[in-house]
Amino acid sequence: MTSSPAPQAASVPVPFRPGLEGVPATQSAICDIDGIRGLLTYRGYPLEQLAANSTFLETAYLLIWGELPTIFQLRDFEQEVQMHRRVSFRIRDMMKCFPAGGHPMDALQASAASLGLFYSRRALDDPQYVFDAVVRLIAKIPTMVAAFQLIRKGQDPIQPRDDLAYSANFLYMLTEREPDPIAARIFDRCLILHAEHSLNASTFSARVTASTLTDPYAVVASAVGTLAGPLHGGANEDVLEMLEEIGTVDAVESWLDQAIKARKKIMGFGHREYKVKDPRAVILQKLAEDLFLRFGHDAMYDVARRLEEVAADRLGPKGIYPNVDFYSGLVYRKLGIPRDLFTPIFAIARTAGWLAHWREQLGANRIYRPTQIYTGSGERAWLPLESRPAVV
Incomplete structure (x- = not known):
């Protein structure tokens, strides 16, 4: 008597994570x-x-x-x-x-x-x-x-x-x-x-x-x-533009409150990985101060420090602190880099x-081939050109 095949386990739907947030894509020994x-x-x-x-x-x-x-x-x-x-x-x-x-x-x-x-x-x-x-x-x-x-x-x-x-x-x-x-x-x-x-x-x-x-x-x-892309590498340019838009230390608090009210992104703040101040930002801030001692002060640094202080009260409880981009632009500008x-x-x-x-x-190579969740139309029959409905 021939045995019937074992029943296949029902596939478990994989949850969709926009941007693959929190989804491990590899194993690595390089950086932690x-x-x-x-x-x-x-x-x-x-x-x-x-x-x-x-x-x-x-x-x-x-x-x-x-x-x-x-x-x-x-x-x-x-x-x-x-x-x-x-x-x-x-x-x-x-x-x-x-x-x-x-x-x-x-x-x-x-x-x-x-x-x-x-x-x-x-x-x-x-x-x-x-x-x-x-x-x-x-x-x-x-x-x-x-x-x-x-x-x-x-x-x-x-x-x-x-x-x-x-x-x-x-x-x-x-x-x-x-x-x-x-x-x-x-x-x-x-x-x-x-x-x-x-x-x-x-x-x-x-x-x-x-x-x-x-x-x-x-x-x-x-x-x-x-x-x-501006969501990845270009944020330090945007930080300088933001600091110049604020202009002075006295304008920081009102500018930040208006930006938060308007749900405007505060450039140089927040990181998907860090819920505290980015350790790179800590070092970059010290590097900026060392540069200013050697080559002269930059008034935008005072604006940046005040913005960090005020933002710690407004955004800190949400885990939003300066990231690597916040002070790096000030360092590069003092070095004379466009x-x-x-x-x-x-x-x-x-x-x-x-x-x-x-x-x-x-x-340990294996070509990347992630799957997708299809959200398009179901199966449809092809229509001749003259039979297709007009698009209004």
């Missing part, structure tokens, strides 16, 4: 966030320790390869990055064809993607290929950002200087002046703060692209395109995190 206590670690190391003691290239090495480098590993990595800072004249010529009024993030996305044409060999199982790709992207992204800034001003790009460290060299290429050592160190610490932050939108984009086993240049280009380069600088730093997730994705 404790949003209740305001803690952020890279590979287990507290961000505060890295910002105080490390350099961006050392932190990038940690993120990408999982451990702090030895003195010899760091020296070799720094030398390799230094040797690969220059970009092909063909990429510079391509950038000269970009419209001067185009946004630097669009220029960066196109330029990053173009690297795949110059290094088209794809050998994702070859450790040397992976190392070389990491070096090229870490080295060349800053050069391309600085090059477009000068090209759109009608000037030729400045070649990198081999005697300058990573951050000092970028500021030199950008401003045509060798930076003050304090400014260069503060900028380097800013890059550390922005290097990684778990599975945010651009990092998720990078992992989805990486899961198709395309080349790492396409992975970074896709992440740059995602970071360009406002529309704030997000490309974010991309320079976050390239380290994107590449770390690229390597991790390759280690």
